[in-house]
Amino acid sequence: MPGMAASPRIFEYLNLPEEYQVIKLSWMTPEKGESLAAYAKRMSKRIEHKNPVLLGVSFGGILVQEMAKHLNVRKLIIVSSVKSNAELPVSMKLAKTTCAHKLLPTQWIKSLESLALFVFGPSIRPKVEAYQKYLSERDPAYLDWSINEIVHWSQTAPHPEVIHIHGDKDVVFPIKNIDTSNHFYRIKNATHAMILTHHTWFNKNLPNIIEK
16 A cells, blocks of 8 residues: 555666565545545455455554554555654654644645645655656645645554564654564664665565565
């Protein structure tokens, strides 16, 4: 599951062994007033296989954790994401109490450069045009919903078996806020966009993580 506003194309450099059947999910349009829990239940109906491995990036990582509450998963893997609302950055925690996130100009949907920097982090600035092709969900209503559901995510305790892969240079979800004590992989010099920038690490290590 790709991150907020992103398309499945962010996985284009991942090459897993042929024995894996890879299904790349995409975002659905949220219904008016739909909660993340309800959205996850609706999304989980797209999963046709028993005991799947779910992998989600950023907000997609939050979503697959909610989906796992409705499925029997073999493995649950999150990338550049958070395991509970305690790991959200201070700015997002403050936004929850002040509702400051509602003041975000999500109409910057018309500026692909601004959206790319928001989704992937400022580290991509030198190559921002190259990253714009990965953005497919540009509806301001969808972005408003996504930001609101991240800020108000209710999960207080991590899934006990969630596997967390995170870059130590991630500024969207800084590693200083992340619990690294269990099932955690720290990727050196990796940013929030590491599913693209560090695809060689994933191609080498992800099969072992799945089979471990």
